[in-house]
Amino acid sequence: MTVTWTIFRREFASFFVTPTAYIIAAGFMLFTGVFFSQEFQVAAVRRIPINPATIPSLVSYMLVFFAPLFTMRLFAEEKREGTVELLLTAPVSEASIVVAKFMAAWAYVTILLGITLVYQAILATYAPQDIGHTILAYIGIWLYSGTVISIGMMFSALTENQIVSAFSSLLTLLILYVGDGVGGIIGNIQLSEIMRSLSLEAHYSTSFAAGLFRAEDAAFYAGVIVIMLFLTMRILESNRWR
Amino acid sequence: MIEVKSLTRLYGEVIAVDHISFKAASGEIVGLLGPNGAGKTTTMRMLTGFLPPTSGSAKIGKYDIVEDSMEARRRVGYLPERVPLYQDMTVFGYILFWAQLRQVKAPRDRTVDVLKRFDLLGRRDKLVRQLSKGLRQRLGLAQALVHDPPVIILDEPTIGIDPQQVIEVRQAVRDLRKSHTVLFSTHILSEAEEICDRVVIIDKGRIVAQGTPDALEKQVRANSFTLEVGRLAPERVLEVLRAIPGVASVKRRDAHFSVETDGSRDVRGDISGAIVAAGGELLEMKQVKSSLEDVFLRAVQSAADNPQGQKKS
Numbered sequence: 001m002t003v004t005w006t007i008f009r010r011e012f013a014s015f016f017v018t019p020t021a022y023i024i025a026a027g028f029m030l031f032t033g034v035f036f037s038q039e040f041q042v043a044a045v046r047r048i049p050i051n052p053a054t055i056p057s058l059v060s061y062m063l064v065f066f067a068p069l070f071t072m073r074l075f076a077e078e079k080r081e082g083t084v085e086l087l088l089t090a091p092v093s094e095a096s097i098v099v100a101k102f103m104a105a106w107a108y109v110t111i112l113l114g115i116t117l118v119y120q121a122i123l124a125t126y127a128p129q130d131i132g133h134t135i136l137a138y139i140g141i142w143l144y145s146g147t148v149i150s151i152g153m154m155f156s157a158l159t160e161n162q163i164v165s166a167f168s169s170l171l172t173l174l175i176l177y178v179g180d181g182v183g184g185i186i187g188n189i190q191l192s193e194i195m196r197s198l199s200l201e202a203h204y205s206t207s208f209a210a211g212l213f214r215a216e217d218a219a220f221y222a223g224v225i226v227i228m229l230f231l232t233m234r235i236l237e238s239n240r241w242r
Numbered sequence: 243m244i245e246v247k248s249l250t251r252l253y254g255e256v257i258a259v260d261h262i263s264f265k266a267a268s269g270e271i272v273g274l275l276g277p278n279g280a281g282k283t284t285t286m287r288m289l290t291g292f293l294p295p296t297s298g299s300a301k302i303g304k305y306d307i308v309e310d311s312m313e314a315r316r317r318v319g320y321l322p323e324r325v326p327l328y329q330d331m332t333v334f335g336y337i338l339f340w341a342q343l344r345q346v347k348a349p350r351d352r353t354v355d356v357l358k359r360f361d362l363l364g365r366r367d368k369l370v371r372q373l374s375k376g377l378r379q380r381l382g383l384a385q386a387l388v389h390d391p392p393v394i395i396l397d398e399p400t401i402g403i404d405p406q407q408v409i410e411v412r413q414a415v416r417d418l419r420k421s422h423t424v425l426f427s428t429h430i431l432s433e434a435e436e437i438c439d440r441v442v443i444i445d446k447g448r449i450v451a452q453g454t455p456d457a458l459e460k461q462v463r464a465n466s467f468t469l470e471v472g473r474l475a476p477e478r479v480l481e482v483l484r485a486i487p488g489v490a491s492v493k494r495r496d497a498h499f500s501v502e503t504d505g506s507r508d509v510r511g512d513i514s515g516a517i518v519a520a521g522g523e524l525l526e527m528k529q530v531k532s533s534l535e536d537v538f539l540r541a542v543q544s545a546a547d548n549p550q551g552q553k554k555s
Binding site for chain 2: 082083
């Protein structure tokens with residue numbers, strides 16, 4: 001456990017010793033900020049309430065493009081630099097390494113999500129907010145972000161090239177994201193239902209974003225995270241056998 | 243301290259390490275010597291637990307590298323050939339990270355000690371990426387030693403650094419002798435000769451010779467001489483020398499003759515006697531000062547001549 005904590009701390013700190021974390025955060029805030037201002041203006045002019053899930057829903061789309069940027073280096077960089085050889089010859093289990101790295105990336109996104117609470121605070125100063133709805137929207141996006149990161153991390157373990165890592169996870173995430181929409185235009189209802197169930201977005205937009213909690217959606221995200229962590233461990237182990 | 247038994251590693255169909263066995267006692271420096279691609283790195287990667295062996299076994303202390311991998315890994319310090327470093331960490335942070343990961347008691351104090359030992363304390367707040375190659379090498383060594391392991395495995399620690407730094411690294415390795423078992427690989431023969439207590443020569447995955455540098459040299463040294471002979475026609479000298487039992491070959495090089503024996507007996511007396519008896523005079527007889535290089539070339543050569551066990555289905 002202390003070992004996992006040690007790796008977590010190093011990994012988390014490594015986000016902030018390079019400009020990467022700050023640049024990604026700046027881009028993130030720029031997008032959400034512009035979007036929020038527009039929504040806020042429209043709502044103010046028309047005197048209609050703003051859905052508390054507006055920003056989290058936007059984030060769910062943005063993460064498809066942003067998450068690969070900070071998951072791409074998780075393992076790819078260690079493999080390229082050779083440090084993975086030292087990690088794997090230290091008395092540390094693969095599970096510790098994988099969990100620590102996953103948690104570090106998730107902690108970084110949690111900070112990004114935390115910053116967007118500023119928007120919710122601004123809303124709250126203008127009109128009373130549905131706190132329950134807001135909390136659920138954020139729990140949902142938090143689980144969603146963990147899922148996205150676990151997928152990105154798995155691709156990072158597959159290669160020592162960060163660009164390959166970033167693009168393969170971006171493509172996968174995009175397919176998983178649009179699965180819902182594509183499912184909607186398919187005639188075959190069963191197939192479209194399967195696509196919807198597998199899509200990342202559908203488990204968020206129709207439940208958490210609407211202020212609902214459905215155990216199946218939380219279980220979907222948790223399940224994908226566990227599977228991805230497991231796969232990453234296996235990929236890491238498989239490097240030894242090649 | 244290190245006990246390797248019939249260790250084998252295949253990459254697909256290719257045999258990288260082929261049934262090698264050797265031991266390294268406590269406090270001994272053992273050099274793993276061989277050309278590039280001989281299987282040195284693979285052997286070390288198996289001992290450090292990075293690669294599992296295909297067959298055979300090895301022990302670090304009393305812990306099997308596969309059965310008790312975690313315990314074995316705790317007792318090994320490892321510096322891979324590429325000196326892996328986290329570029330964005332500070333010198334101090336990097337060593338502290340490994341101290342904590344290795345669960346060293348009082349990791350900060352230990353980090354300071356190790357940095358002091360490698361004369362890096364003055365650069366403790368520098369970023370790793372700003373260090374020169376020689377300093378990185380020292381940082382890598384500090385990393386391998388931070389948990390004070392009984393066994394230290396260094397993969398070509400003197401490659402690619404300047405001569406002054408090579409001397410420093412060699413000195414650092416020698417200083418480890420009393421308290422640690424060191425296994426280090428090199429393809430530089432003089433280096434192995436200089437610092438190793440014992441040398442294991444491997445080629446194409448197999449051990450072709452092992453022993454102390456002195457013993458290995460003796461095998462070759464006793465067997466070749468150069469002679470300078472006066473008052474006798476060169477053809478006659480060749481004839482006389484070739485007639486001596488135990489002489490394997492004689493070659494003429496200008497005024498000198500080089501004699502190789504089969505090593506079965508000491509032929510020096512016979513040589514001088516025969517030359518004088520034939521009416522010549524022996525002006526000089528010099529034992530060829532051979533080095534590990536000769537041992538190495540011979541060992542590698544004879545392994546190539548007898549390629550049994552080289553291919554396995």
